[in-house]
Amino acid sequence: MHTNFEILLKHIEAVIPLTPEDKEFIVGHFRLKRYKKHQYIINEGDKAKYHYFIISGLTKLVYLDQSGKEHIVSFAMEDWWESDFYAFYTRTAATLSLICLEDTTVLALNYDDYIKLCNEHPKMLRFFLEKANHGFLGLQRRILSWLTLNTAQRYEHFLKQYPKLKNRLPKSQLAAYLGVSRESLSRSL
Secondary structure, eight states, rough: HHHHHHHHHHHHTTOOOOHHHHHHHHTTTTTEEEOOOTOEEEEESSSSOOOEEEOOOOEEEEEEEETTTTEEEEETTTTTTTHHHHHHHHHHHHHSSSEESSSSEOOOEEEHHHHHHHOOOOOHHHHHHHHHHHHHHHHHHHHHHHHHHHHHHHHHHHHOOOGGTTTTTTTTHHHHTTTTTTHHHHOOO
C-alpha cells in the first residue's frame, strides 16, 4: 500500500482497530491531491467538496471580511483534518478559504464517500465522531482564551497547544490568528 495511505490508516488505527478488509475499503474513498505554497485548496464562494486529511504541509483557514481584512480561523498541519466544515456538511458555498502556507499533500474525502464510509462502516462513524469532538474541544479552548487571556497569554497558550507550529509560522500569520497586529504581538513578548 502507498505510504500516504499508510499514514492515514495509522491515524485512524490510533482511534479504532481496522481489519485488512476495512483498510482496503477505506482507502478506496480517498483521493490524493497535491498543492503548492500559496495555492487555494478551497476558495470562498465555491463548494467545499472535500474533507482533507493532511499528509504533509501546512494550511490556514481564513475568513475575508467586507473591508478585505483576513481573519485566520485555524491552521492545520500533518495528521490533521481541515475543510470549511459548515459548507462541507451543509453542501453550501464556502464562506472560508483554505490556503497552503507550504507545499501540501492531502487525502481528500468527498461528501458522498464520507456518508458511505459512515453508513457502511460504523467504526468510521465512531472515528469521525471522536475527531469532531476533539475539534469542538479545541474550538472551545480557543474561544475561552480569547475571552480571558491577554495577547501574551494567548501566545503562550498557542505555543503550549501547538509547539510544532512555532517555527513554521511567520509572526504576521500567528499575530493574525491571535487577532492582533504583528507589532502588538512583538510588544507583548
